[in-house]
Amino acid sequence: MIPQDSFVIVAKIEPGCLNGLRSLLTTMTLTGSTGIADPANALVPFRNYEAIHFARFVVLADNTLDDLRAYPKLSRSEYQPYLCFMVDCDGDAGELLASMAQKANGLRQIFSHCEGFDDNADMLAWLKAHRVKPMASYVNWVGRSVVQVREEAHLHSLLRSALPNIGQHAPQGIFAQLKSVVKPGPLTPEPPTPLAWRIGNWFDLLLPLVLAAACLFLIPVITVALLCIGMVLFAVALRRHEQTDPFVCQPYDAEWVKLLRKGEDHDVTNQYTAMGSIKPGRFRLWTEIVILYGINWVARHICTRGAIGRIGTIHFAHWVFLDQRQRGFFCSNYDGGHEAYMDDFINKAGFGLNLSFSSFIGYPTTDWLVARGAWLEQDFKRFQRHHQIPTDVWYKAYPGLTARDLARNSRVRNGFEKMIMSDDEIRRWLAEI
């Protein structure tokens, strides 16, 4: 299988260049569909890169800096806006970056609006220098490549149009006739999984388990004692923070939401980018770091087959820190409308929202890190709209397809490639077409 990877480039925008950059980014989008990338745009023609699932350019201009006033100790430093370029792809992201940097006139033009960009500099080196590693990443289906997605979608649509014209009624007859009528072209077999990735993945999977086991076996008493003390101390500190964190009003700005909505619902999938500042102090920061480590681990090793927890509508998501971990941003690509996404999240995975975002300033008050928070429905919804920023350019390699479509298409393909199926299996398979 081809594992998925991503790169995130973050660079400070040169003062005075923001408007120029914004209008340049607009030229990459389709007229009439705000923020939707033209796959063949002249600057970064995404469609030429078959490895790319999703990509976005987004100006990280924080809408919430006024909220910092609630913390008198925080110096409200004037953050400059950043430009973020994020790509989710098949195979090694470093290789993709290198190949994009080779034909980089468009990228040059874009990043020339950023600080410290030198026209003569080596593009790849510059990009690498500005690459940041997300604290946590989620991939809907580890190993499903763009090529596979497209081939399977094509197969599914062929089968769908062929099905009504099949004269047969017995399952075996329908199956045989479909197989002879539908010629989808080559269905690329699953390539071997790169050994290096496998080793890395095993290492990442086992590291915390082995460490935990080692501690428990070698120094059981100390480990248990430290754990107990640690948990008590953590609980005390947590409750103190939860009860004393200042309240920060999260206003509903109708004009802002209107602006955000402009970039939504052009496809069955939508983009989401939100940013904010982390509450001051080591406690909140380190809690966040540990939680994001946990989320990343779970996403990488457990939730790899179509859903994270009960949420089956996210294609890719990333949590990234900024400014020496004083701020952070979150990006996702989700199926369905915004309201449905948020309701789904609150009702099915409110605890996950609380875990991963309660360290941000303005988040609705949580209890014990998991309770309340997102369940303060309207407070939470205002919080997330307040922190959301418009995504300037957003590319999706397979418009019109949801994550569930992709999983269904894979099941259809698996059936199609089978030599023998029982009558029942065939009926179930046909029902999915």
Place this chain on the structure above:
Amino acid sequence: MTVKETIRREIHADDIQAIARTGFGSLNAARYMLLRITEADTARGWLRSVAPASMTQLPAEHGQEIRQIAFTAAGLRALGVKCDILKRFAPEFVEGMAGNENRSLRLGDTGANAPANWNWGVGDKEPHVLLMLFSDATKIEVFADWMMSDALAAGLSKIEVLSDTDMDNVEPFGFRDGISQPSFDWDRPRTPGTKADQDYTNLIALGELLLGYRNEYGLLTERPLLDASEKNAGMLPSGPRDRHDLGRNGSYLVYRQLAQDVRGFWRWVADEAARCGITKEELAQSMVGRELDGSPLADLTVGRSIPGVSARHEGSNDFLFDTDPDGLSCPLGAHIRRANPRTGDVPGGRKGPLDSLLTMLGLTARRDRDPTSSTLPWPRNTTVWPIFRSEDDSIASARFHRILRRGREYGEKLGRDAALAPAAAEEKERGIHFLCLNANIARQFEFVQGAWIAGAKFAALTGEQDPLLGNREPFPNTPIANPPQPTDGFSRPGAPPYCQHARGLPQFVRVRGGAYFFLPGLAALKWITSN
């Protein structure tokens, strides 16, 4: 109806417009007067005198003349409600149903449904006031004429007066309607979010209907609160933190006039049914998800009572889709399954602690129906534990997305066989005045309409919208979606030999007008008309 004695004490029934409690079924005629305000001063005086019936005036007796009143945001503005106060109402209400393109897209108001094609609802046809009149068919004409002449004399102008037809609880396509309605905890407050809510409940917190009461999150939905210092604030019920509550006992009323092409519907159904070798009634029933008389399709009834299903609707409303995850009895995309998927907080309903934990992590065990069931077209796999199918979990927690419908039919009744005959030269429109009440337009009406009815990916389906209500506009329809993706399909899983996909469904229902209204409590009405 015995309403007075069963209401909990903190509910001030005399402040709540009666439509929150009843559809006035005993009054067989209605008129919906859509008015604009031209002279605010005189209009206020007249609006004060309208005297809408409150819940304490129930039950409505035959021959009675009932008035109910609601305002759009434009109407409140025209009556002099300050911008700063208006902004505290729900943003969807302030923007209006046709307020922006993204909303129209989400609600399916594109193509033939686009607000530009509406008879009323936009521009100078955006109503300010909705006056609903209910009475007997013999009296309604005189009643409405009299109200209208008063309104015109008081500085209001008429956009439309829409009338209804008593079709005996059968909607124009010929199906019994109005069966699936939520019940509210009028008598004693329910505690939402307990383990019991892992199962579907039809009993919903009053705060989903009226502002100022606890909703399904156990919270008070945001609504306009006034400082004591604000003008006339003292007229309003007191709210939290010494403020006065303009929203309390009010609700948001969604009005959409939906024209139904009854001939087009039955013609298409008859043709498609002939192609599939079934009767037109069978096909139509699977599209609706109910039989013509309102009974649920086979094998969905559950062996326990569902909270909030009244005895009156036992047999027609006490069923779930839990045992039919593949849509073999009731297609996944059937109208009633979209309008209310009857899901609890966790897929498949209540579970033990270990199962609950696994569910939270997305490892959902599927609860299959008894494999000996008569309607199964093929034997199933016995459940392997845990099966992970995120599709089964695509829709959860219906309790957050319920609306209380108060619609009525209009136009001439047309039987399904008569519908197949050629139409008369000048045929009048028929359809439904779809009215519903909810406390949070975004989470209730817009969610149901957008994600469930108009959504082309509901329940992991592909290329389908609601078989009755869909606008059949391709989605997505941007230049990148090449070709544009159709939404005019309807699939019946399990229909022999495996699954029947119908394609090319025409549009059967067209939006003719619509608006979001605020249905105030009576004290709030006094405040609105006294500025």
